Amino acid sequence: MLDIRDLTAAYGPVTALDGVSFTAPEGKITAVLGANGAGKTSLLRTISGLLRPTRGTAYLADQDLSRVPVERMSRLGLSHVPEGRGVITELTVDENLRLGGMGRADRAKPADLERIYTLFPKLADRRHKTAHVLSGGERQMLVIGRALLATPKVLLLDEPSLGLAPRIVAQIFDLLKSLVESDGLTIVLVEQNARSALSIADFGVVLNLGKLVVHDDAAVLAGDDTLRHAYLGF
């Protein structure tokens, strides 16, 4: 579904991503792991066009994404939830969600919005409050719900567990798993929390200093002691 070939990107002289290739198959969760500065965020930013590759390409189905403007990505079926969540705190919960429905090829129906509110009842309670009042977990639910309203085929998530209590993380990861099963969503999940991520992922990719070092089944990665000690820290 999402095919990454030889993707290379840099911030000026700093190479953040160095010849990364892997495929995130349809209807599966692929976890992208690695220490701070490994290039995980840069990978997602390069896929969604916020950062332009100096070499290589990402393909969505058969479409070359390297020249597609960022604001067209969601219409092609690619949604990127950025690191630090990306809630627009000045807008209300409802407005944040409605924005999600604007960047898709067809028109969002009121029923789509209601589906998200049923999925996240806590958001429904605060519908018309500014998103500023939401807790960290609720903000994460808001951005996931907002991304879902764009009806993506591929969802890129950058550290959704950041700063959340383990119980909330488990809740969110369960939800992601069930979305993959119900909607056939393809997810690329960037995480430092390797243990949790591998528990729901089908495949795992490990980055180190911008290079891909391992790509394997999630279960294999979780069971590989040397790898865990060397890159994943658990």
Next chain:
Amino acid sequence: MQQFLTTALSGLTQGMIFAAFALALVLIWRSTRIVNFAQAPMAMITVYIALVIIDAGYSYWLGFAAALLSGLLLGAVVERVAVRPVEDKPHINAVILTLGLFIVIHALAAVIFGSRYRSFPAPFGLSGFKVGDMNIALTGFGVFSILAVLAVMLLLVLLFRFTNVGLMMRASAFNQEVARLLGVRVTRMLTQGWALAAMVGSLSGLLIAGGNLVHPSYMDSVVVFGFVAAVLGGLDSPIGAVVGGLILGVSLSFVSGYIGSEVVALAALVILMVVLLVRPGGLFSHAPARRV
């Protein structure tokens, strides 16, 4: 009593005009973090367009509409052609650019329209009316000014609160990157924001011109008051700009009426300093810090 009422009412009218000008500054500031120093000359040149139309014998309202429309267009063109190339450069570039535009538009106006004073008509009476034996200083044109600014504000509120375009414009102003990721064409929203702002600026230009003399720098003194009003309101808040404009208009009218017109500019500065000392973010700053 009569002087009090007269002073308050003329302050209110002035304040509404400051509010419109401040609103134009705020609309641009909140979406692009640029203080548009060229706002006044941009408005001035569209008022000249109205004047040419009116002097050619067409109705005031045709000129009025033409000024607003050309404001819309001029705002879009300025953003696309001049501001866009410096948008991702250091902010000082944009500031210098709008200052440059200030000078260029002035020069252009002087060349095209001449720099002599020309009188601009008003569509309504310019004298106050009588209630009993009291003279009320509110003129027909004053009432029109207040209503026109109120109408524009109402339309802006409706646009921003209740339409998809308005929501996308606000999202672009608050967080460009997130808006783009959600499929919002942010550059288009910025162009539309500049267009709207310039149109509101033109409205304030028309209202100041009505029944007065215009020349290429007739708007320049408003820049100071409009800017003070915008800062009073917190620069980021459209409602703040309106309230800031009204406070400034009424206070300055009282200063001018009871103390003397020489100290008006000084008084504006004092009001600004006091507000900024008490509330450094302006009257309408609110807690949520900008996400980094």
